[in-house]
Amino acid sequence: MNSSETKPVKVAILGLGYVGLPVAQQAVAAGFSVTGFDLSERAVGGLNGGHSHVDDIRDSEVQAMILGGFSATSEVGDIAGHDVYVICVPTPLSPGGGPDLSAVESAGRTVAHGLASRCTCGS
Numbered sequence: 001m002n003s004s005e006t007k008p009v010k011v012a013i014l015g016l017g018y019v020g021l022p023v024a025q026q027a028v029a030a031g032f033s034v035t036g037f038d039l040s041e042r043a044v045g046g047l048n049g050g051h052s053h054v055d056d057i058r059d060s061e062v063q064a065m066i067l068g069g070f071s072a073t074s075e076v077g078d079i080a081g082h083d084v085y086v087i088c089v090p091t092p093l094s095p096g097g098g099p100d101l102s103a104v105e106s107a108g109r110t111v112a113h114g115l116a117s118r119c120t121c122g123s
């Protein structure tokens with residue numbers, strides 16, 4: 001198989017904040033096919049309209065990401081069957097002083113849903 005026949009690696013980034021959006025930007029720059037997933041429909045709508053909600057990323061940089069194939073979504077089905085999943089969701093302190101991992105657990109369930117679509121178990 002030559003390089004022109006190679007399928008692009010599909011990367012899903014969960015959480016498009018101060019960490020996830022720059023990670024998505026670098027993944028697009030590296031040539032990956034990148035889908036961003038965030039529960040915030042406001043953030044998703046803004047990004048798909050070419051607007052950044054993150055201080056470190058300019059609108060023009062989001063627009064360049066879109067030209068590079070990036071899209072954002074809040075639909076779990078849109079990140080099914082990806083090759084790589086990167087979780088960049090908040091881990092605030094819980095009232096007890098430890099990390100509140102509820103967003104990580106939620107994102108983990110989203111990834112499990114995406115991976116289940118790739119499973120050939122039993123077939």
Ligand SMILES: NC(=O)c1ccc[n+]([C@@H]2O[C@H](COP(=O)([O-])OP(=O)(O)OC[C@H]3O[C@@H](n4cnc5c(N)ncnc54)[C@H](O)[C@@H]3O)[C@@H](O)[C@H]2O)c1
Pocket residue numbers: 014015016017018019020037038039040043088089090091103104106107110
């Ligand atoms: N910002 C930093 O400088 C920094 C540095 C080191 C480590 N971190 C760690 O990186 C992680 C992400 O931090 P951040 O600053 O990017 O947070 P952030 O608040 O800027 O962004 C998090 C994004 O995740 C989304 N989100 C929340 N729950 C979600 C879920 N279940 N599925 C999908 N999206 C979800 C939110 O809507 C938000 O857009 C945290 O664990 C943080 O501790 C951050």
